[in-house]
Amino acid sequence: MTTTTGTASPAARDAVLTAAVAALTAVALPAVVLLGAASGETVPGTGATAVLTAVCVVQCLPLVVRRSRPVACLLLVAALQVAVVAAASPDDVGARGAAPLLAAYAVGSLLPERRAARVVPAAVLLELVGTLAVTVPTGGVGTGLVGVVGGAVTYVAAALVGAHVATRRRYAELERRRAAEAVAAQEDRVRSAVAEVRAGMARELHDIAAHHLSAMVVQATAASRLVERDPAAAREGLLAIRAQGRRTLEDLRMLVGVLRDPDSAEDGAPVPGLGVLDGLVEQARTLGDDVVVRRAQGTEHGAGLAPLADVTAYRAVQEALSNARQHAPGAPVVVDVARGDERVVVTVENEPAPAPPPDGGPAGRRAGEGVGLLGMRERVQLVGGRLDVGPTPAGGWRVRVELPVDAPAGEHEREQEGER
Incomplete structure (x- = not known):
């Protein structure tokens, strides 16, 4: 995956970071010295500033391996910090660049916590011993120790921040995997x-x-x-x-x-259809549902649907009543059966539930399309029909099924015979 800098690998990104930090150090350190001189502070001379700047730039170079070899990176940066102290000690000036901060952050974010807890003190100890070896002969022990204490705080703080970021990344990755597993499980259930x-x-x-x-x-x-x-x-x-x-x-x-x-267990059971819709409604009423059926004239004993479409209409009403019972218990439900010249329209509409449903969702509403509605949609599409589901303006829920009407037996054949 290419980043905004156009680099693809972590090593390349570290190289870009190293070059950027080194260039910033080469520009910023002399500028800080000039500002200090302008304010009357004691600063190194021009030659000492050039040497100090060069050493700080060299200290940035180990950052190129901060991902691949974080331990070596931190120890090299700590060792070069001793060289920085040596370059600044004649003028009793403390200096510390960005390299120690970035190296300690890499150790905290990339290594296990226990190993990072050993590497950071080792870097502090290395810098302490080296600083004492450099400052004792020159008499600048006090300034050197103050610098070591500040360095220890820098190392520990950066490592802790890195460890925190790594923990957040692991948690985000775990959440992503859990979400992917949940989606896969839902897809399996749907299938x-x-x-x-x-x-x-x-x-x-x-x-x-x-x-x-x-x-x-x-x-x-x-x-x-x-x-x-x-x-x-x-x-x-x-x-x-x-x-x-x-x-x-x-x-x-x-x-x-x-x-x-x-x-x-359904083998051997009679084939259901709109002709036996009243029995389904009576069964729903025995479960406590308030269901009313409205039939158009001529649909009392069926609606002229093909056998498979008739079964589909029955199953759609059955699923809609089940959903209303689950998501809007106690709400009145109206089942409407209408027949046109080419289509039979079956509508099941429930009002909002008088109390919040057991699943805690909005009364009378479904947050999404579950496996029941998916199965209903599968049936309707297979017989050339159309399914529309959604909330009503009053806050309830509507299921509307349109199914093609079957021609009377032999009518199509009689038309063909007449054409002949």
């Missing part, structure tokens, strides 16, 4: 839920196919008996058989490849 929904649809399709194939056999038997007595009625029966067979084949092709779970 499992979708697979379960598809398996349930395959079971229902099996029952639908069995039901219609049985009806086709009965119709074929009746048509065979009418061939000679009433050819027109026999022809109508054959067209109906062909229409039912075509719809069944379309449903089978739609779900090719979906695996069934032969151990499911």
Whole structure:
């Protein structure tokens, strides 16, 4: 990953940092000396300033390995600090650049805490011994010791800051991993839920196919008996058989490849649909739900949907009632079934809950699309329908399903025969 400086590796970034700190030191140290001279303070002469500046610049060079070899970097910086003290000691001047600060920060941020706790005192001790060796002969022990104490504070403080930053980074990385694991787990749950929904649809399709194939056999038997007595009625029966067979084949092709779970408890249960919606509503009422059903005229015993779409409408109402019970317990729910020329529209709308829901979320609202709504959307899309979910202006929740209306049996075939 390239940084804003155009460098890609940590070593390259350290090289850029080293060059920047060295250049800043070469410019800033002489400027500080000039300002001190202007204010009347005791400062080194021109030659001593040049030597001191050169030594401070050299002290910055170990920073080039501060990531790859933080221990060696800190010890080299501490040793060169002794050279800085030696260059400044004739004039009894204390000097300390940015290199010790950066080296100690690297040790604190890159090394384990116990190892850093050993390396930093070793650097302080190295600087102390070297400073005493340099200042004792010149009589500047006091200034040298003050510098060592200031250096010890610098080393410890920088190392502590580095350790704190490293801890924050580790915590952020841990949070990132936990978030990634949570997302992966949610995706697994969604995939499992979708697979379960598809398996349930395959079971229902099996029952639908069995039901219609049985009806086709009965119709074929009746048509065979009418061939000679009433050819027109026999022809109508054959067209109906062909229409039912075509719809069944379309449903089978739609779900090719979906695996069934032969151990499911739903095997053998009757195929649900809008014709038995009242039973679903009565069951919800027994659980304490306040549910009202409004049906358009002609939908009392179904709405003219294809078998698979009829099951989808039933399951959508079932899931919507379950969600209302979970997220808005006690809120009135209205189930509306309307039929147009080409579409059947089923709407389930609940008012806001009279009290906060058990999950602590907004009354009557869902924060996002859970696996139940994902499964509902999967069903609706497979039959060519449309699903809209969302909050109502009053603060409740609405689920609206549009499904295509199936043409009456044999109508399409009769149209084709007429064209011929």
